[in-house]
Amino acid sequence: MKKFQKHRNKLIFDDGSQIFVTKEMIQKFTLQGKEILSEEEYEELIRYRIRLSSYTWLSKRDYSAKELEMKLSRYCSQKQWILDLIEDLQDQEYLDDYHYAVQWIRSKKYGRSKMEYLLLQKGLSREIVKKALEETYESDSDEIVRVWNKLGEKAKEKKVMALLRKGYRYSEIKKALAEIEE
Numbered sequence: 001m002k003k004f005q006k007h008r009n010k011l012i013f014d015d016g017s018q019i020f021v022t023k024e025m026i027q028k029f030t031l032q033g034k035e036i037l038s039e040e041e042y043e044e045l046i047r048y049r050i051r052l053s054s055y056t057w058l059s060k061r062d063y064s065a066k067e068l069e070m071k072l073s074r075y076c077s078q079k080q081w082i083l084d085l086i087e088d089l090q091d092q093e094y095l096d097d098y099h100y101a102v103q104w105i106r107s108k109k110y111g112r113s114k115m116e117y118l119l120l121q122k123g124l125s126r127e128i129v130k131k132a133l134e135e136t137y138e139s140d141s142d143e144i145v146r147v148w149n150k151l152g153e154k155a156k157e158k159k160v161m162a163l164l165r166k167g168y169r170y171s172e173i174k175k176a177l178a179e180i181e182e
Contacts, residue, residue: 002042003035019049043081050076051085058089062100065090066123097124101132109147112137114167140168144176 004011010020011031026032029045037045050072057063057071065086072082089095101119108115112133119129144163151159163173 002037002039004037005035006031019046021045021049022052025049025052043078046076046078047081047085050082054085054089055094058094062103063095064097064100064122064124065095068095070123097128098132100124101128102136105132105136109143109166111140111143111163111167111169111172113169117167140172141176141179144168144173145180148176148180 002013004013006012009022010018012018021031025045025048028048029037029041053075054068054072057068063071068089069082069086072085073079076082086095101124104119104122105115108118110118115137116129116133119132120126147163147166148159151162154162160170160173164170
């Protein structure tokens with residue numbers, strides 16, 4: 001049994017945890033006038049709340065499964081409930097790591113190495129990152145030339161270092177420079 005107090009649009013439980021509720025949730029779970037929830041009602045309420053939050057976040061931008069898991073873990077301590085929700089969202093195609101990786105690659109202007117590193121940091125699997133890069137990432141040469149020209153009259157070494165920081169491989173930079181100098 002979970003005892004709680006209702007304060008405006010949130011429930012405050014005796015253990016100090018809180019949950020924000022909507023009018024719809026108050027009606028659905030008949031919370032008006034209640035002070036105690038059974039364990040089953042509590043689990044159903046929390047699962048419903050994290051699902052609602054997930055829909056809200058996913059309507060604003062794409063997330064990787066790992067990013068969404070980390071975000072939800074701040075609001076729910078039951079890891080299995082979160083994993084069940086993520087699996088369900090993937091089955092419904094609301095959450096797709098491959099689609100997320102492709103969109104992310106298209107929106108960034110980094111070299112292949114840096115993109116791969118950053119996507120792996122976001123919790124995507126190496127296979128998904130590799131597949132997304134192969135299918136969407138084009139040649140670095142044009143982008144290197146564009147960045148090179150954008151850097152203006154700086155020293156050659158500084159331009160090369162700037163390109164390396166953006167994630168371009170030295171061999172690719174060298175190849176693009178040979179094209180520029182021709």
